[in-house]
Amino acid sequence: MPLSWIVLGLLAFAMAGFFLGRARATRAVQGDARKLHSLPFYYGAHVFLMTFVSAFGLLVFWMAAQPSVIGWWIGAGLEGEPGAITLQLSEIKRGAAQLLETGTSPYDAASVVGAGAVRYAGMVQAGHLFMVVAVVLVALGGFFVSLRQVSGEFRARNSVEASVRGLLIGASLIAILTTVGIFLALIFNTIEFFRIYPASQFLFGTVWQPSSGGGAMQPLGLLPLLWGTLFISAIALAVAVPIGLFAAIYLAEYATPRFRNTVKPLLEVLAGIPSIVYGLFALLTVGPMLLKVFGSGGLGWMQGASSVMTAGLVMGIMLIPFVSSLSDDIINAVPQALRDGSYGLGATRSETIRQVVLPAALPGIVGAIILAASRAIGETMLVVFGAGAAGRLSANPFEAMTTVTAKIVSQLTGDSDFTQPEVLVAYALGTTLFLVTLGLNLLAQKIVAKYREQYT
Amino acid sequence: MSGVPQKRSLLVADSQLTKRNAAESRFKIYGLAAIGAGLFFLVVLLSQIVMNGAPAFFQTQITVPLTLDPAAVAKAEKSMMKTAGYRGMLEEALWNEVERGGIETQLKSPKELREMISAGAPGNLREFALADEGNQGTEVRYTFAASSRVDGYLKGRVTREGSKDDKGIRPEHFDLIDALVAVGVVETRFNLTFITGSDASDVRPEQSGMGQSMLGSLAMMFVVLGVCLPISVAAAIYLEEFAPKNRFTDFIEINISNLAAVPSIVFGILALAAFIQFGGGKLEIEALRASAPLVGGLALSLMTLPTIIIATRAALKAVPLSIREAALGVGASRMQSVLHHVLPLAMPGILTGTIIGLAAALGETAPLLLIGMVAFVQTDIASIGDFFTAPNVGMPAQIYIWAQRADGAWYERAWGGIILLLVFLVAMNAIAIFLRRRFERRW
Numbered sequence: 001m002p003l004s005w006i007v008l009g010l011l012a013f014a015m016a017g018f019f020l021g022r023a024r025a026t027r028a029v030q031g032d033a034r035k036l037h038s039l040p041f042y043y044g045a046h047v048f049l050m051t052f053v054s055a056f057g058l059l060v061f062w063m064a065a066q067p068s069v070i071g072w073w074i075g076a077g078l079e080g081e082p083g084a085i086t087l088q089l090s091e092i093k094r095g096a097a098q099l100l101e102t103g104t105s106p107y108d109a110a111s112v113v114g115a116g117a118v119r120y121a122g123m124v125q126a127g128h129l130f131m132v133v134a135v136v137l138v139a140l141g142g143f144f145v146s147l148r149q150v151s152g153e154f155r156a157r158n159s160v161e162a163s164v165r166g167l168l169i170g171a172s173l174i175a176i177l178t179t180v181g182i183f184l185a186l187i188f189n190t191i192e193f194f195r196i197y198p199a200s201q202f203l204f205g206t207v208w209q210p211s212s213g214g215g216a217m218q219p220l221g222l223l224p225l226l227w228g229t230l231f232i233s234a235i236a237l238a239v240a241v242p243i244g245l246f247a248a249i250y251l252a253e254y255a256t257p258r259f260r261n262t263v264k265p266l267l268e269v270l271a272g273i274p275s276i277v278y279g280l281f282a283l284l285t286v287g288p289m290l291l292k293v294f295g296s297g298g299l300g301w302m303q304g305a306s307s308v309m310t311a312g313l314v315m316g317i318m319l320i321p322f323v324s325s326l327s328d329d330i331i332n333a334v335p336q337a338l339r340d341g342s343y344g345l346g347a348t349r350s351e352t353i354r355q356v357v358l359p360a361a362l363p364g365i366v367g368a369i370i371l372a373a374s375r376a377i378g379e380t381m382l383v384v385f386g387a388g389a390a391g392r393l394s395a396n397p398f399e400a401m402t403t404v405t406a407k408i409v410s411q412l413t414g415d416s417d418f419t420q421p422e423v424l425v426a427y428a429l430g431t432t433l434f435l436v437t438l439g440l441n442l443l444a445q446k447i448v449a450k451y452r453e454q455y456t
Numbered sequence: 457m458s459g460v461p462q463k464r465s466l467l468v469a470d471s472q473l474t475k476r477n478a479a480e481s482r483f484k485i486y487g488l489a490a491i492g493a494g495l496f497f498l499v500v501l502l503s504q505i506v507m508n509g510a511p512a513f514f515q516t517q518i519t520v521p522l523t524l525d526p527a528a529v530a531k532a533e534k535s536m537m538k539t540a541g542y543r544g545m546l547e548e549a550l551w552n553e554v555e556r557g558g559i560e561t562q563l564k565s566p567k568e569l570r571e572m573i574s575a576g577a578p579g580n581l582r583e584f585a586l587a588d589e590g591n592q593g594t595e596v597r598y599t600f601a602a603s604s605r606v607d608g609y610l611k612g613r614v615t616r617e618g619s620k621d622d623k624g625i626r627p628e629h630f631d632l633i634d635a636l637v638a639v640g641v642v643e644t645r646f647n648l649t650f651i652t653g654s655d656a657s658d659v660r661p662e663q664s665g666m667g668q669s670m671l672g673s674l675a676m677m678f679v680v681l682g683v684c685l686p687i688s689v690a691a692a693i694y695l696e697e698f699a700p701k702n703r704f705t706d707f708i709e710i711n712i713s714n715l716a717a718v719p720s721i722v723f724g725i726l727a728l729a730a731f732i733q734f735g736g737g738k739l740e741i742e743a744l745r746a747s748a749p750l751v752g753g754l755a756l757s758l759m760t761l762p763t764i765i766i767a768t769r770a771a772l773k774a775v776p777l778s779i780r781e782a783a784l785g786v787g788a789s790r791m792q793s794v795l796h797h798v799l800p801l802a803m804p805g806i807l808t809g810t811i812i813g814l815a816a817a818l819g820e821t822a823p824l825l826l827i828g829m830v831a832f833v834q835t836d837i838a839s840i841g842d843f844f845t846a847p848n849v850g851m852p853a854q855i856y857i858w859a860q861r862a863d864g865a866w867y868e869r870a871w872g873g874i875i876l877l878l879v880f881l882v883a884m885n886a887i888a889i890f891l892r893r894r895f896e897r898r899w
Binding site: 157165169170171174242246249250266267272276281284285320350351354371377381408426442 | 476479484487489490491493495498500501686688694695699711713715719720723724728730739740741758761765791815821822826828830856859867871877
């Protein structure tokens with residue numbers, strides 16, 4: 001029976017339960033709803049939840065667990081080295097899948113694999129049957145138990161609300177699950193990588209030259225990528241921080257409300273443009289423009305359109321609204337009394353800003369800059385197009401270099417063999433990126449939170 | 457300060473005050489200059505997009521009278537390379553038109569016209585010929601796409617000087633194109649294929665379109681709406697309305713604000729490991745496979761989760777306490793007060809936040825690259841299941857693929873794709889602003 005039918009059937013059954021439960025509640029008090037503890041709706045909802053949620057939960061759990069259980073069961077019967085067993089098992093699975101689909105097995109039924117495939121297919125079918133039976137039994141059980149509970153005194157609302165509350169808590173746990181998932185995905189694969197590749201060579205290597213099938217000998221050094229990332233981020237911040245900060249100061253301190261209400265959304269348009277657009281802008285507009293001035297026709301410092309400078313400048317443009325919005329909020333949070341005091345002593349507006357407002361807002365602004373740095377380090381599409389592909393340790397900003405994020409993309413796209421170090425290195429790079437950005441974010445949050453405390 | 461300050465009227469500015477005032481106006485100018493720079497970049501960016509992308513919406517077409525000879529069709533159908541015969545027919549028809557118009561050309565045979573005809577045009581002619589027997593044997597005015605070189609020449613992307621070493625086109629062709637444009641055989645028309653079509657192979661940029669990727673993006677947006685919205689609203693309700701203030705809820709909150717700042721590519725790694733390798737591989741869930749919009753949508757859902765949670769919490773917080781107290785006062789339970797009264801009032805804010813989160817997800821590329829939504833796709837979407845699980849690309853991924861092909865004609869397509877993408881983003885944000893203006897209540 002296809003899955004969608006099972007789910008639809010469950011839903012229909014549970015809906016029937018809803019109406020029966022409601023009717024039974026009304027009948028239990030001879031139609032006088034005042035004698036019920038809860039509104040009739042809640043009795044129906046109680047039956048619905050008891051029927052559907054329990055059976056559906058079992059269904060999901062069974063679907064998730066069945067393949068592993070059967071695989072473990074069949075695998076236990078195989079003999080040989082662990083690697084060979086895994087290989088045999090995957091062959092058995094393929095055979096079983098074909099057997100189930102077409103009815104004929106690609107393997108000889110007398111061979112180990114062929115026999116395994118037949119057994120496997122049989123177990124899958126049996127498992128499916130058991131699952132349907134179990135789900136139906138649980139649904140029936142939930143249905144009858146909850147229906148029997150329905151009476152005038154039964155506190156249906158409390159029960160339903162407890163379930164709903166459980167669902168709400170479950171939903172907020174998904175946020176944690178996501179973080180856990182990120183951790184697990186990164187950690188397991190990173191450990192796998194370090195098992196076949198020396199950690200010191202990755203962490204302190206100064207050459208990045210992956211080659212397909214190069215094994216542990218190929219140079220996969222983190223430093224050139226980290227250098228490229230930091231170099232580009234530094235240029236980006238050098239562009240974004242002065243422009244963003246001055247724009248924020250003007251908007252917060254000088255601008256008329258009308259000017260502010262027009263300009264601020266316009267600047268924020270820059271933040272709403274997807275990063276791939278900036279990537280193309282860097283590659284096709286800014287890169288060639290820089291090449292004209294700094295390339296072989298001009299100063300001769302630049303080889304191609306992609307360079308640290310190209311990516312850095314465009315990333316700076318992208319980060320302007322990020323810096324200006326955050327700084328604007330922070331400058332606005334500085335109490336007016338501080339400004340008034342300064343004006344009262346005869347300071348001009350700019351003197352007040354420089355000597356009173358900015359020092360007061362400094363922690364918050366530093367937090368904003370750190371957040372912008374974290375953004376810059378994690379930015380991907382822009383550097384994929386704008387920065388170049390070769391890992392290089394050089395101080396010339398007009399040279400093409402690459403970044404951690406760009407290499408994660410290039411190592412994980414295409415046909416990847418997840419046992420090779422040149423593919424698994426992407427997870428180690430991902431872990432590095434995650435830890436660095438996480439550290440920066442936590443730091444920035446701490447600074448900003450402290451700053452908020454100060455003035456509220 | 458040196459010396460005794462002279463006694464003067466306060467109304468007369470002394471040298472120090474002049475200096476300070478100058479510093480004041482300088483400071484103000486810095487601020488204006490910064491804003492000016494930001495706006496300047498915005499204008500440059502947008503004008504680049506429009507200038508480079510607009511040509512993608514137009515395509516050079518060639519219109520000639522053409523008689524499909526049934527015998528020639530039958531012969532073409534018999535040969536191995538079926539489209540080769542049809543290409544010959546197109547070349548012949550164009551050659552006849554050139555001769556009939558008395559246009560002088562240095563080209564000697566119909567075969568030399570090949571460079572002017574789109575590589576995909578013969579295939580289209582074949583479809584046209586086989587679609588209806590009636591199309592054969594009578595003369596029709598048939599319109600087909602010119603090659604991307606011809607197209608680029610008329611749009612100014614390809615120049616005579618720039619094509620000296622180009623094997624794909626010769627100066628004689630340029631002369632002929634100019635002559636044909638003058639008589640109206642070659643003209644540039646609106647290119648509907650670009651909006652409705654799917655990707656085309658390397659040599660046929662003139663036949664590619666964003667249609668397929670729009671479907672992919674639409675599927676992903678449905679997944680984000682269906683998965684992310686209920687979960688984030690539920691999580692936000694719990695955290696804002698019910699959660700006790702303790703270490704555990706603090707931990708969840710820190711968690712969410714950190715998730716909001718995790719680089720999008722990390723979500724791609726998560727989706728690759730959790731959905732494709734674990735869900736699709738270990739647990740053998742068939743729907744979770746590489747390149748499926750379902751997986752892309754799930755990845756974007758995880759990414760959008762914190763955005764919508766934060767927006768929902770802000771919307772819930774904006775509903776005044778008196779609403780909750782009034783509900784509790786007439787005997788509602790806490791759950792009832794939230795679900796029946798607070799949530800409906802917070803709905804406009806939640807929707808606004810959701811649309812903005814969706815817009816951000818729509819433009820996101822990096823996670824899609826990692827889960828394989830960058831393949832060359834020409835899938836027939838036959839059912840709802842296919843819509844979500846058949847390999848597809850998203851709009852930004854399609855732009856990425858085209859930009860990777862590193863060719864003028866494909867860059868033009870990529871910019872054109874960006875225009876379409878931005879149209880969607882602007883529309884979504886406009887809806888969000890409209891909702892906010894229309895339904896926002898100030899308490």
